[in-house]
Amino acid sequence: MELPTIPYNSSEYIETDTGNKVSRKSVICGGQNIILAGKTIIQTGCVIRGDLRRAGAGHAVAIAIGRYCLLGQKSVIRPPHKTLKGVFGYFPMKIGDNVMIGENSIVEAASIGSFVQIGKNCIIGRFAIIKDCCRIEDNTIIAPNIIVPSFSVYSGNPGTFSGELPECTQEMYEARSKEFYTKFTPQ
């Protein structure tokens, strides 16, 4: 079944020069520490914590998000933290291209590759590394420090390997995220 057009209230969203569509009803902290590569949709109720960055003066990128990403409603993107040699600190998070994060998911991963789909109500633990071409099923809890290798499906609590993705995952997910961006149009 083809995705229907997803109309949005044009007064709610800000469209940037690079094609990002950011909801005014989302909470974006420390915007100067967040990089959006373009054509990324940030939906209503998202929280992006760019203010949680590595201690120290100067400019530091806390969250880098690639092209054609979707941050679903009420999802939370928060850089991971840990205490290293007695010093508490936050670490930067990197999200690749064509990543779709479902509603109500909380992401504290260290890095998420490209062509990744994260379902609804997921929790991606601290310093988890999700490689390219992966799917995290709905309601999955990826424990901290987990590495999700390419072409795998993870599900459950704690998230464990539950299946392999086909070889054309990259094209499939790329098409899906682009289709979503195309269909996400103002009313």
Add this chain to the structure above:
Amino acid sequence: MPVLAATAPFVQYHCPCVPLQKPLPADDAEAPHGDSSDCPDNSSTQDERDEVTDPTPAQAPLDPQSMALLHHTHPLCNLYFCDDCLQVRCGRCVFDEITSYFCPNCLFEVPSASVKAEKNRCARNCFECPTCFHSLSVVEDQALITKAKAAQESSSHDDHGDDSASLSSASSTKAAAKGPIKPYYLQCSFCRWNSREIGWTFEKSTGLAGQTQAFESAQQPAKEFDHLRQHFEALMRANSHANATAAVGPGGVGTGLTLGLGLGSSPHASILSSLRQSFALGKATPGSPRTAVGGGLASPSPSLRSVGSLLSPSKDHTNDPPEPYQALHTVPDDPAIVSQLMTLESSDAVSCSSQRQRQPQTPSYLLAQHLPQRVGLRSKRAKRCRECRHILIKPEQKAQATRFKIKLVAMNFIPTITIVRNPTVYKVGRTHPFVLRFTNPQYRETRITLAVPVAYPNKSATITALAPTFKVGAYNDIWEYDPDASADEDPEDLGRSGPADEGIGDDDFDDWLAQIDTTLDYGYGCGPQLVPKYHPARADVTPDKQRRRYRRWLTRGVYERHANETAVILEATPGQPVDNLIVPLLVTFSYHLEPLTDDEGSESESPAKPSPEPHQLERECSFWVYINLGRVVTDV
């Protein structure tokens, strides 16, 4: 027969590896409503609604209501395409060849030579929690380290003043008395299980798999294995002394044991061969006293003479019969387990079946006896066509690479079919239009022909393709960047008012339009806006233009045409209420090959039909799809 539970609409592609149903009688397989049903053997029809040909009998479709359908059909993304056989290939009709092994946790590539020795598990630092299967992390006990340091310092203070030799000896004796400090242990960051519960602590934080070998070898099954091995080796020694005048053992169970335990040294191999020969002759002697492990003893006779002795066991009894094997460890019988479990106060200590499954050595009912397991390896696999051995998938060797050296997936060869417009509910006896979109992945314009079978098992609807033959534009990378460059107007239709237009009066048109407006329910709250894809709110759609579009829908059956996509209208008239209205459709696509282009040189050699023009080659392929349109209810 089990019937498919109600599912969301889908388009599934049939893989020809599973033979389709028995041939139908030829007169049954006639297309309805004058639709062209073009089979791949025929040349593609030029006229759209004239020619009616029977589908080849071998291609009669499956029963769409049976559960078997889901086993015979696949979503497009799971299929491959062999461009040598020009056939779709599914996971069942390809060979898998392992390209490389890697650990999913540390992503370290394991050389295939050491995979077997490491029992298909990671030989580095990767363990999984016996309780929740999360991967364990190495944690150091800081308190233990500081305590050990303090103790060391104090000891060096005490020994201060002695000569160096006595100092070293004193400290070494102290260390020996206390044993080496093992401050490292494994901890699960998810369920807080830690390996100190089972007494696993380590001196170093690296190479834990090597360090755990001590624990693993201390396990009963490992000990039993070694004991068994010793026993057999002793037997063999005795046997070689007796110089092959072998004592005859029962053999039967012993072979199974030996085989199962994989004792691969050459004397064992000779025993095995002799036993195998004895079995082949059907003269294996019946079993003798059985031991606790349930095994008899293999006859250790390294020469071929022993075969003779096996065949006539009563004659060659020169030696004493070997001692029966005494097991070190016996598996507790069921009453013992039951009584053990009955003393438990809470069920938390009992393992569940999935936990026991992950304990190959000691699948104990008590969770406390479970050990962390090394993480199992995963593999990257190349795939080959079973018919022609043509390689379809070849991944990169490296564990982290996601690229493929060769990737022949069906998605890049055959048209992708998606359901665009579909009524939420179908009603019996009414004609509902639905829209299918065909996306062409080829760099050439493709002609698609749809054929609807007339008769098939459990037929629940009559399908009419308003556009049985249509063209889909060539795929072009540029279109991806220019979504508005679409030609909504059909270039084929603009110039001509075909004969199809003439037979239709305005009344017919209005009837059809009224029907479409009432039945084409989009189901996602957008209302019945009949404006195509990329122009949901286009102001320049005048009523006249819109009317022309409706007319085109009705007369041409082409809903929308855009870049390499064409959406066509079909009509379904369900005959009975069903949960899933699944309809088979034979899709034939053909395109012209240009033999002169450089990169297509190889393709022009493959089987292709010569078209009327001698310099152009036409290639034609066909496949079955099964489209689930959704629920059918009785119209009340």
